Structures are given as C-alpha cells and as structure tokens.
Amino acid sequence: MGTFKIEGGNKLKGEITPQGAKNEALQILCAVLLTEEKVTINNIPDIVDVNKLIDLLENLGVKIQKNGKGSYTFQADDLRMDYLQSERFKDDGRRLRGSIMVVGPLLARFGKGYIPKPGGDKIGRRRLDTHFEGFIKLGAKFRYNREEHFYGVEAPKLKGAYMLLDEASVTGTANIVMAAVLAEGKTTIYNAACEPYLQQLCKMLNRMGAKISGVGSNLLEIEGVEKLGGTTHTMLPDMIEIGSWIGLAAMTRSELTIKNVSWNDLGQIPEVFKKLGIIIEKKGDDIHIPAHKEGYEIQNYIDGSILTISDAPWPGFTPDLLSVILTVATQARGSVLVHQKMFESRLFFVDKLIDMGAKIILCDPHRATVIGHDFKSSLKATTMTSPDIRAGVSLLIAALSAKGTSTIHNIEQIDRGYENIDERLRAIGAKIVRVD
Structure with missing residues (x-):
C-alpha cells in the first residue's frame, strides 16, 4: 500500500495543466x-x-x-x-x-x-x-x-x-x-x-x-x-481536477494559474467556489487564483441565512467536488452547510478533518455544517487513510495546508483519478514524497 509524506504549510506558485477527463x-x-x-x-x-x-x-x-x-x-x-x-x-x-x-x-x-x-x-x-x-x-x-x-x-x-x-x-x-x-x-x-x-x-x-x-x-x-x-x-480537461486545484490554491493561500480549462464546459464550478469567497480570474482559457493573503469569506444568502452548497445532476454542481468544497470551507470566514444528496457515504471522511482540528458537525450521512477557522488556527498534521478518490485528494489538500508532516496511506485511491499527482505538485513547490 503506497503512502504520501507531506510537509504542509508551504506556499505554492506557478502553473498547472489539468489532465484529460x-x-x-x-x-x-x-x-x-x-x-x-x-x-x-x-x-x-x-x-x-x-x-x-x-x-x-x-x-x-x-x-x-x-x-x-x-x-x-x-x-x-x-x-x-x-x-x-x-x-x-x-x-x-x-x-x-x-x-x-x-x-x-x-x-x-x-x-x-x-x-x-x-x-x-x-x-x-x-x-x-x-x-x-x-x-x-x-x-x-x-x-x-x-x-x-x-x-x-x-x-x-x-x-x-x-x-x-x-x-x-x-x-x-x-x-x-x-x-x-x-x-x-x-x-x-x-x-x-x-x-x-x-x-x-x-x-x-x-x-x-x-x-x-x-x-x-x-x-x-x-x-x-x-x-x-x-x-x-x-478529450476535455478534467473539471474535477480543475476544481481540486482551485481549492488547493485557496487553502494554501498560493498564487496559481490553471491552464487550458475549457471555461465553457465548467458549468457552475467557478461560481460555487466564488460563493466561498475565492477570487477566480479568467485569463483567456486559463484560471488565475491570486494568493488569498487575507483569507476568503463565505457569502450568505441575501436574507442573511447560512449558505448551502449541494450537488445535483448537470447543470447542477458536481458531487465529485463537494469533498473539496467542504475541506476548503474549514479555513474560510463564516459557515456553510454542505449537502451531499447523491451518495450516502461520501461525507464519512470528515472525521479525518476533525482530527486535524477542523470544526465540522456531521448532521447525518448527507449533511455537514462547517465553521471556518479564517486561518486563525491552522489544521494540524496527522496520519490518515484515503477512502476514495475525491476524499483522498481533499485530505491531500488539507495536509498541504496543515502545519507539520502528514501521512496519507492507501494513495492508490488517489492514483485512480489523478495523474502523477506528486510530481505535478512538486513542480509548483509542494513538499510531497511517495513512499512504497
């Protein structure tokens, strides 16, 4: 079983090109x-x-x-x-x-x-x-x-x-x-x-x-x-990977450019991340994420009630990115309810984030309320196991933002969906090592 060793808390910088979908x-x-x-x-x-x-x-x-x-x-x-x-x-x-x-x-x-x-x-x-x-x-x-x-x-x-x-x-x-x-x-x-x-x-x-x-x-x-x-x-670029890199940039407060994203095929993905307060700039067919030095603030609804982000069939928001959204929200300013409607076991990975210090209330198998830290308290490094592809990359994002050295086991789950992810992350400054 493969393992990633990640030294978190480092700023990333550069360009990353999404893989095929x-x-x-x-x-x-x-x-x-x-x-x-x-x-x-x-x-x-x-x-x-x-x-x-x-x-x-x-x-x-x-x-x-x-x-x-x-x-x-x-x-x-x-x-x-x-x-x-x-x-x-x-x-x-x-x-x-x-x-x-x-x-x-x-x-x-x-x-x-x-x-x-x-x-x-x-x-x-x-x-x-x-x-x-x-x-x-x-x-x-x-x-x-x-x-x-x-x-x-x-x-x-x-x-x-x-x-x-x-x-x-x-x-x-x-x-x-x-x-x-x-x-x-x-x-x-x-x-x-x-x-x-x-x-x-x-x-x-x-x-x-x-x-x-x-x-x-x-x-x-x-x-x-x-x-x-x-x-x-x-084939098109992978929209789930694009969303993952948006979340990674925000969570590590890094300046990143995601190349050749096929903007017209991203649907609501940019808008949903914007609701978390993340700045997304369109530059040709690229996405530029500036360093969020002051953090990012979750938008409430216009009547002041708490924001809910949920999944739905296209053109609704893809369920494959809800794990990333939930993870990124742990360091936002404000609170959000994440409602995973389409799969009943996809939120069970949040116990690993709670172990890292995140403030998350798992309401039931489908809903979790996240109270953001606003970077006043960073996540803590820990040892964890990747349960599936999307939860695995979400835990990887959390580990890259956390202070200390984290260990993620069962990375074969991440490899199922992300091409040479450790090499590509090292190219933008991440401190990540694969251990077989």
Missing part, C-alpha cells in the same frame, strides 16, 4: 467497440482506472497502438468474445466501475454483453438498474447470476424505443446511447444526463456516423444506423 475517458474508450475501424483518442489521462480499462479492452482483443503521451489508436475488428465468459474477465471487470459501459456497445454490435458487478469508490449504493432497464426497453433479455454477481443482456437485434429514465445517470445514459445508435428505428431518451462528457460522447458518435439530436439537453433522439466508422477524438 477521467469520467469522459471511461465512456469514450468503451465506444471504440462500436466499430471495426480505427479510432484515435487524444488527451487520455495516465491514471489507474483508465489504464485498467485499456487493459480490459486489450484482453477483449482490441488492437491498441500508443502514438505518444495520452494518444492511442484502437481497432476492435477481431474481438475475443469468449473472454466475456472467462474468470479473468470477471476479475478484471470487478476492479473497475467503468467496466459497466462495455455492455451497451457489445450488445449493440454483437447481440450480447456481460459484466460482473463492478467495483469503484466505496461511497454508498450505486445501482445499475438504469442501465439494464434501458437495454430491456430496447428489446434485450436480462439475466443475473446471483451466486457470481454476474449480469448479462442478449438480443439478436435491438429496436428503438421511448424511455423515461428513472434517474439522470451519466453512465446509464452513455451506455443506453451506445446501444441505441445501432438499434433499428428511433430511440427517445427523456431525463437523459447532459454533462459535457456525455455531450463529448454524442459528438464523437455523430462523427462516426450516428444520428443523435438534442445533444446537451435532457431529451435525446437517436435514429439507429447500420454501422459506424472510425474517427479522431480529443
């Missing part, structure tokens, strides 16, 4: 299964979860050529479908939440798709019903082996259908879209997720020959086509 990569990589032609993808992040999915695709028989840093060409023209029934696939699939998104493309192109119950962050229940209910509406037969936790869907030919999703699931919408593009007839998906990463998937599929309209809205209409062709696709 993890959550986009998991969708885009699965889409290469929809065609026998070559698909080139650029700006792929070199992180554990993405590399596991690339390995899974290679085991399935996808030909993979690395063109350079973050650039790969994929060709799924001779797949080993027997791999889907193997013990190795069951093991590979369980290690990665994103493996669920191979099912839609395989079902659409080959008439069958299988997956073991996928892994991922331990942040509460993350059900798969939306995915499979969508496949069933398209005409697939569903089966589930309870002993092995193994799911399967099969259909000789999918047929377009109208569906109202029970939740605006990003991965569920992506999976159903990838199945529907090769279905016979028209598919209408209402209450579809509309995150920028899903928009990227739809735009890529349209370049491959799909007919998807309503991209960017919660009503998608898909006219099925017989086959798709190759394309080249470049």
